Each structure stands twice: as structure tokens, then as C-alpha cells.
Amino acid sequence: MKLKQAVLAIAVVGAFAIYAFRQHFGQAESLPTDTTVPIISSVPTSTPADIPSAVVVPSPTPRGRYKDGTYTGSPADAFYGTVQVKAVIAGGKITDIQFLQYPNDRGHSVEINTYATPILRSEAIQAQNARVNVVSGATQTSQAFVQSLSAALQQAS
Amino acid sequence: MKETRLIMGMPVTVEIVDPSATTSTLESVFNYFVEIDERFSTYKPASEISRLNQGEVFLEHTHPDMQTIFGLAEQTRQDTEGYFNIWQGDHFDPSGIVKGWAIYQAAEQLAAQGVKDFYIDAGSDIEARGLSATGEPWRVGIRHPFSSGEIVKVLSVSNRGVATSGTYERGQHIYNPHQPNQPLTQIVSLTVIGPNIYEADRYATAAFAMGQRGIAFIDQLPGFEGYMIDRDGLATYTTGFEQFTVQV
Numbered sequence: 001m002k003l004k005q006a007v008l009a010i011a012v013v014g015a016f017a018i019y020a021f022r023q024h025f026g027q028a029e030s031l032p033t034d035t036t037v038p039i040i041s042s043v044p045t046s047t048p049a050d051i052p053s054a055v056v057v058p059s060p061t062p063r064g065r066y067k068d069g070t071y072t073g074s075p076a077d078a079f080y081g082t083v084q085v086k087a088v089i090a091g092g093k094i095t096d097i098q099f100l101q102y103p104n105d106r107g108h109s110v111e112i113n114t115y116a117t118p119i120l121r122s123e124a125i126q127a128q129n130a131r132v133n134v135v136s137g138a139t140q141t142s143q144a145f146v147q148s149l150s151a152a153l154q155q156a157s
Numbered sequence: 158m159k160e161t162r163l164i165m166g167m168p169v170t171v172e173i174v175d176p177s178a179t180t181s182t183l184e185s186v187f188n189y190f191v192e193i194d195e196r197f198s199t200y201k202p203a204s205e206i207s208r209l210n211q212g213e214v215f216l217e218h219t220h221p222d223m224q225t226i227f228g229l230a231e232q233t234r235q236d237t238e239g240y241f242n243i244w245q246g247d248h249f250d251p252s253g254i255v256k257g258w259a260i261y262q263a264a265e266q267l268a269a270q271g272v273k274d275f276y277i278d279a280g281s282d283i284e285a286r287g288l289s290a291t292g293e294p295w296r297v298g299i300r301h302p303f304s305s306g307e308i309v310k311v312l313s314v315s316n317r318g319v320a321t322s323g324t325y326e327r328g329q330h331i332y333n334p335h336q337p338n339q340p341l342t343q344i345v346s347l348t349v350i351g352p353n354i355y356e357a358d359r360y361a362t363a364a365f366a367m368g369q370r371g372i373a374f375i376d377q378l379p380g381f382e383g384y385m386i387d388r389d390g391l392a393t394y395t396t397g398f399e400q401f402t403v404q405v
Contacts, residue, residue, distance in 0.1 A: 120372060122393045125386055127307040130298070130405035133289050134170065135308060136348055137281045137300025138323030 158183060164190045165198065165256070167280035173267070174274035174290050182272065186263050190279065193259045196220060199250055210248040226251050229258065229359075237363030237374075257320060257358025260284050264354070277354075282320040284354040296403065302345045302386050309392070310348075310384060311403040318354030322347050322365035347371055348384045350401055356381070 068090055159172035160183050171186045198204045205223055208214045216227060230243040230251055243251045260277050264284040267275055274287030276295055285295035294315040298308030302323060312319060323346030347365040351357030360381060364371035375383035376395040384394045 119396045120376060120393050122391055125301065125309040125390050125392045127301055127304055128298075128309060128311060128405050130296075130308070130311045130403070132296040132298035132308065132311055133172070134276055134278045134283055134285075134295065135281060135298040135300050136283055136312075136319045136321045137302075138321055138346055 160187075162187050165194045165279070166200075168278075169280075170276075170278040172276055173272055174288070175272050178272055178275075182267070182270065185270075186267065186277065189263050189266065190259060193222075193255065196222060197226070197251065197255045199248075199252060206249065206251065226255060226258065230254050233359045233363065237360070238367075240366045241359060241363040253362050254359055256280060257282060257318070257355045260358075261318070261353050261355040282318075282354055282358050284318050285314050286316055288315060299348050299384060300346075303390070309386070311405050312350065312401045313403045314350060314401055317401075318351045318357035320349050320351070320354060320358035320361040322349075322361040343369055343387055344371065344385055345388050346386045347375075349375055350382045350398075352380050 158178055158180070159170065161168050161170040163169070164187065169187065169190050171183055173182060194204075195201070196205045199206055199210070201207060205214065205219055209216060209219060209223070216224060227243075227249075230241070233241045233254060234243075241253065243249050243253065256279055260279050260282060261284060263277055264275075264286060267277075268286065272286075274289070276283055276285040281300070283297055285297065289295045294313040297312040297314055297319050299310040299312065299321065301307035301309045324344075344365065347361055349357045349361035349364065351360060360375060360378065361383075364374045364383065367374055369387075372383050372385040372393050372395060375381050382395045382398040382401060384392055384398055386392045
């Protein structure tokens with residue numbers, strides 16, 4: 001369903017743009033304490049204001065309709081690589097969005113589907129008190145690395 | 158029945174729920190890991206891998222397992238855009254693929270004996286089959302990268318492999334083969350859930366070497382999910398990861 005794909009694509013690009021912004025300007029921040037960015041929990045359905053600058057679409061009218069045509073977005077430096085899309089507008093609606101570049105970088109045009117398009121979510125890690133059978137982690141030997149890193153993070157926060 | 162032994166320089170834990178299992182069942186698993194260590198340890202001068210690297214034996218004359226590993230390593234190199242490479246300068250070090258493969262082989266041997274509910278944990282890489290003693294899927298924690306002894310996530314898995322690659326311990330033991338001098342400091346750990354531990358381990362290793370885009374690489378692999386933690390304590394996870402998580 002093309003509209004669904006388009007909405008999905010915008011949500012993905014939006015999340016990347018937000019994340020890239022955070023990565024760029026958020027370095028001096030302390031550890032994140034909530035799970036607000038860049039979660040894609042609600043997908044925008046019709047609000048043009050939600051469309052990030054990475055997607056170059058014509059200025060929407062107050063009714064939320066677009067000018068017909070084909071529009072290529074500028075490459076956006078997202079957290080995982082470069083995202084660039086092409087949007088096709090017909091009858092005032094987005095009828096197709098093609099990824100010219102996306103982080104997986106497999107060719108110049110990628111069919112949008114749930115496997116090929118990363119929908120990655122983020123959260124701040126939190127220590128949990130729970131009984132488990134077994135723990136997965138990198139193999140234990142160097143506690144020093146952990147301590148050094150933790151100390152560095154404390155200074156940075 | 159559960160036991161831990163130190164083999165291949167790391168703790169190997171086997172827990173079997175099936176009442177039919179005996180101590181010799183456990184023993185057979187540990188014996189297998191010892192056998193693998195004797196063959197593949199690059200620290201042992203008499204191991205077959207060491208003799209291969211010394212030019213004392215040709216690959217075509219080695220044990221079939223050795224030839225299997227070389228085939229799988231080459232396959233993995235192709236599957237991971239070259240990020241997985243057992244060439245270390247002038248010698249082979251297949252240890253990055255041997256561990257996951259050995260855990261999987263050991264699990265298959267148990268299954269062949271009719272054992273259904275168990276896990277094998279070698280150096281914190283895990284193959285979990287069937288159900289735990291409570292009759293539920295196995296609960297696997299993801300270790301907290303900065304706080305020793307704590308976990309940050311609880312997974313519920315059955316008939317899956319869970320592997321974590323990271324830099325928080327053992328220093329920088331993984332590097333990007335395309336840029337060997339660039340440290341991988343941004344990402345501290347990447348946990349991968351796969352159809353088995355061999356698959357999870359090899360893709361965790363390769364995706365970790367990709368740096369920040371490793372999690373997107375895991376996301377586009379059908380049948381795999383991942384949880385990546387960066388040095389700021391921010392985790393990023395794949396589309397279907399939450400189906401394996403337990404709210405606590």
C-alpha cells in the first residue's frame with residue numbers, strides 16, 4: 001500500500017533526522033533519562049509539520065496538500081548512514097517514495113518493505129533487578145576497561 | 158542439572174532440565190569443548206590451527222572440522238561485506254567463528270541424544286533450547302556494559318542463539334578490517350538474537366565491526382534481532398526485538 005509506505009518512509013526519515021540532530025548537538029548532555037528519542041511509536045498520518053527538512057516536498061497548504069510533481073530530497077546524514085529519498089506527489093498526495101540512498105546502501109533504489117527499511121528504536125539503558133537463567137555479554141576479562149569508561153562518562157556528564 | 162567448567166579460557170556452563178540426562182550427558186558436552194580447544198586454540202603450539210599456521214600441515218590434510226570452519230569463515234566473510242575476516246596479518250585466527258559453531262554443534266549432539274530442554278553458555282554466548290525448569294522459555298539477561306554484575310534487559314528465548322560482541326571487556330578485540338587503525342569506541346556492545354548461536358555469533362561479530370550502522374545491518378536480516386548499546390548508555394534496537402523481551 002503506497003500511502004502506508006510513504007508515511008512509513010517519512011517516519012523513518014524523521015526519526016533519523018531527529019537522531020542526527022541529537023547526535024550533532026547533544027554531545028554535552030548527560031545520560032538520557034527517558035525514552036522519547038528517537039522512538040517511532042506513533043506514525044504521523046497527515047500532519048505536514050511533522051515532515052522533516054530532509055525530505056524536500058513543496059510547502060504544504062493549510063489543508064495539508066502538496067503540489068504535484070517528483071521531488072528529490074537532499075542527502076541527510078543520519079546516524080546510520082546517508083538517507084536520501086525521492087517523493088512522487090499526485091493529486092496532492094504522496095503516491096510514492098523511493099529511497100535513493102539509505103543506510104544499508106545496497107544499490108541506488110530500494111523497494112520499501114519492512115525488512116529493508118530499518119525502523120530502529122532507542123532507549124536509555126537501565127539496570128534491572130530480575131532473575132535470569134543466564135547472561136549474555138562480551139567475554140569477561142578486562143574490568144579495567146569498564147571502570148575507565150565509567151569514570152570517563154561520569155566526567156562527561 | 159547444571160555445571161560450569163573453564164575451557165578454552167572461558168567459563169562454559171551447561172544446564173539440562175530433562176530428567177533423563179545423566180552426569181555423563183554433561184560430561185560429553187564438556188569433552189567436546191575440550192576436543193575443539195585442542196584443535197583450534199591458537200595459544201597451543203601443538204593444536205592443528207597452530208601447525209597449519211606454521212606450515213607444518215596443509216589444510217586439505219586437516220581434520221574435517223578445520224576444513225568446515227574455513228569454509229564457513231569464507232562464507233561469513235561474503236555474508237558480512239568483508240567485515241568478518243579470519244586473516245590476521247600473516248596467519249589465520251578462526252576463533253571468532255569457532256566458538257559459536259562449537260556451541261551449536263554441542264547443542265545438536267545433545268538434541269541427537271533426545272535432550273530437549275537445555276542451554277549451553279560458552280563465554281556468555283548462548284544456545285537455548287526448549288524450556289527452563291519453570292516450564293517457560295529461558296530468561297537471558299543482557300549484561301550492563303558499565304556496571305559489572307547487572308543486566309539491562311531480560312530476554313525470553315527458546316530455540317534461539319544469543320550472542321554479544323563488545324569492547325567493554327577484553328579491550329578492543331574486534332576491529333574494522335576495512336579501517337584496522339580506527340578504534341570502535343562509539344558502540345560498546347551489540348547483542349544479537351538469531352535462529353541459533355552460530356548465526357547469532359557470526360553476525361554479532363561482523364555487525365559490531367561495522368560500528369554505528371551494525372544495528373541497521375542486523376535489522377535487515379530476516380530472523381535476527383539486535384540490541385546495541387553506545388558509550389553514552391543509549392540503546393538502539395531492531396524492529397522485532399521487543400517480541401523477545403520480558404517486562405520486569
